[in-house]
Amino acid sequence: MRRSDRLSQIIEIVQDGRLHLARDIAERLEVSVRTIYRDFDTLAASGIPIDGERGVGYMLREPVFLPPMNLSFTELEALHLGMSIVAEAADPELQEAAASLTRKIDNVATAKGSSPKNWGFGVYPFAQAKAGFKHMPTIRNAIRNREKLQIDYRSLDGRNSSRTIWPLQAEYWGRVWTLSTWCEERADFRAFRIDCITACDLAGAQFKDVPGRRLQDYLEKVDAEMGIGDQAT
């Protein structure tokens, strides 16, 4: 096996986010442990965020991918359009991520002497989408980690309520963002407009994968009703 192939394999192995011992990897790739140590050196030198701790093992610090990947021209266009939209329609954290992703890709996908390419897309979503952005990072984080949220909500007709919810999915409707959840108070699925959420904090507990309360169950239920679910009541 070629060295460069082995380096890619190491990344693939480490990508599960769990702890790995140099000895195990060495065994699996049929090289000596010393070689693995040297490989981790090389990877670190290339900027891959791998932490090695003495007495413990190796672990990936954050998600990574560096596959030999061929993108067609159309895929590049789809990517740029998508990033343009996200840069307009999402919260600042995602906006920054979209911008930095675009920079990274442009760095490698265009000849370095050339001027920044114009991809022929402009995006002008409605301003309303920006209301409620301040809660989006918290919400996305809660969805990722399956953490309950404690929210205060002011519905469109002016009633206030306080809920503990299991955030399942954020939806983008072109103008507004909504959040589909399992609501503990109502013991049912509820969708909230994110711009109507007045306060939003982690409740400090995770939620489990309970059949009947999963995103999949919600989508099936909504499909059955041919609607998009109720606003919070």
Place this chain on the structure above:
Amino acid sequence: MRRSDRLSQIIEIVQDGRLHLARDIAERLEVSVRTIYRDFDTLAASGIPIDGERGVGYMLREPVFLPPMNLSFTELEALHLGMSIVAEAADPELQEAAASLTRKIDNVATAKGSSPKNWGFGVYPFAQAKAGFKHMPTIRNAIRNREKLQIDYRSLDGRNSSRTIWPLQAEYWGRVWTLSTWCEERADFRAFRIDCITACDLAGAQFKDVPGRRLQDYLEKVDAEMGIGDQAT
């Protein structure tokens, strides 16, 4: 210079889409021509779509990137959100590109044993955006290659007209797509709603970069007027 660095450099050189001779590349990277031939072998074996033609030179078949790239978790989220939106709000060609890009990334960015990950985003744009999709591939292609378009247009108040336009940029407004152009008939900038374009064909000629008729000039003009430009008149 390490071999792997040289391989990346070759990709970077070839990435301008033009023709390159092995001799020139060899000279530039200070290795022998023989080595360059061997490198192209290696690249081809890794799946990079480079064509070599005897007596002609080397050329990239389609855009490519295989950078050592680290994406943060947030960047991955931005990417998935963007692709979800494109998969809903764009024409079938871009939709397919978005889907295939998502597949490629999920293949490498998630542990290979795990089930497909749910990213917590849903996207439901208005159906109107889908009108006029049939012209989008032609239009995107024309923007890319700076080709004039011959269009038939039916404005919102029912008047028909036929124009030769220089397509500069497509804009997404959350519900509809518009196309900003230089219009030869009006000798001025004009924006057209893409869903109101009844026929759309390449005019068979390219347009040049004429100062005063570029996208950049249009954007400056629009900024100055604090509006979004006229609909076609």
Place this chain on the structure above:
DNA sequence: AAGCCAACTGACAATTACTGGCAGTTGAAT
């Protein structure tokens, strides 16, 4: 505090991979 674990480091020889040079062959274009 002692012991264990596994990451690390340095040195050296053996092995392997890469490279340049040369002498060809091949396919396409002129």
Place this chain on the structure above:
DNA sequence: ATTCAACTGCCAGTAATTGTCAGTTGGCTT
């Protein structure tokens, strides 16, 4: 028919990679 430049095979010299060995270091457990 000639030219051009991609391609191929071979060989010897060179450079990079590897395994072995003998340590050191920092964190954790007992």
